[in-house]
Amino acid sequence: MSQSNENSGSHTRFVALKMCLSVIEQGRSLSQVLPEGLAQFSDRRERAFVQNLVLGTLRWQFRLMAIRSQLLKKKLKAKDEDVNQLILLGLFQILYTDTAKHAAVSETVNVTAKLKKPWAKGLINGVLRNFMREQASICAEVDLKPAQKYAHPQWFFKALRKAYPDNWQQILEANNQIAPLTLRNNRKFQNRDQLQQLLSDAGFATELHPDCEQGLILQQSTDITRLPTYDEGGFSVQDAAAQQAAQLLQPKAGEHILDACAAPGGKTSHLLEYSDGDIDLFALEKEPERLDRLAENLYRLDLQCDYTVGDAAEPETWWDGRPFDKILLDAPCSATGIIRRHPDIKWHRVPEDIEELVQIQSRILDALWPTLKPGGRMLYATCSVLPQENSQQIQAFLERTTDAKLVPLAVEWGWHGSTTGRQILPGNHGMDGFYYCLLEKAQSA
Ligand SMILES: C[S@@+](CC[C@H](N)C(=O)[O-])C[C@H]1O[C@@H](n2cnc3c(N)ncnc32)[C@H](O)[C@@H]1O
Structure with a gap:
């Protein structure tokens, strides 16, 4: 990961710092903070520079914090979290970007004036310069602990090592990579080859994704709203892992299908595009x-279906009693499979969340099962890598639900170690971390 810093002075760093603080101090999500912050820049290169600073500083936060602890003799006060984060921003530039080191240090130090904390100028200058002198020995010390080396919270590192004794390192490395930009062609609009040609004519090279019938991987990151056919609904942005849902559920014309946790509608729209005739979704x-x-x-893609606000765990409040042929349950989850796209998850997610999510998922599973027709199918999905939310969740469901059975998944991708369903580990076949399990309800006696 590298980013040149032409045109970028202390202002870009100041804005990047404010964005990091919104995530770390105010607990806001990066998906809210990033568009707001980047909207301040009209220059494409400045936007890219700031985005890289924010994503990178958050991605490497846990390693950078460990380095900072080696450099600062005394902890800073809570009210000086801005100075703390500014040090991390400086360390990130020195370690992970090709910004000239002297410029990285001086422009970062200059931000202290904007913070109205002139006392911090000497401190930050000293810390960053000491780091440059002692980088090798400090990093060697910090990297003795894997959670620090791979920049993840300790609890999550331990959970992964327990669940995947042979793969934890690969998962942690994949979580620190920049995710590919994957598109899903809207087959109701054009075929995938046609979209590829249109993109190529506009100067955007793509590769066809081998695991997705409609997937294309863009070779360079760009503002997708500028690509041909975006406004007319010619494609959506969707990771290849998420594109598996419709392929696994196989919606057929005339079927009555529930998409139980549907927003923002990535999979809803795929289900509607997928079948040859209309489905009743x-x-x-x-x-x-x-x-x-x-x-x-749906409006952009020119697709229609019925939708409503409701709690999937309380069908009595929204269900008309007509059984579903198929259900997609893309359950609320820890999102620990998509850390490469949302590095702030490392910061926001805590162990107590997992227990609560497991309860919610289990309540929704139990509440929705009676709404499925005998012989009907439910696809359970999460973007988590934690077995409690995935294989263990489904194992427990099967044990208490006598008319539920597993449908084997005939797919190439995924980690084969799960007792139920298929776990995609982040980076596997280039995909986000996801879990899928297909369940079938017994025909009535
Ligand atoms: C993983 S996201 C769904 C992503 C979506 N399927 C897509 O592909 O774009 C989970 C969604 O479930 C919603 N949700 C959480 N709890 C719910 C519940 N009890 N009933 C219905 N929706 C719920 C969340 O607000 C969130 O939008």
């Missing part, structure tokens, strides 16, 4: 604002 979402995003996405 009902999309449910608990958060009204998120349902608005689903509606906007």
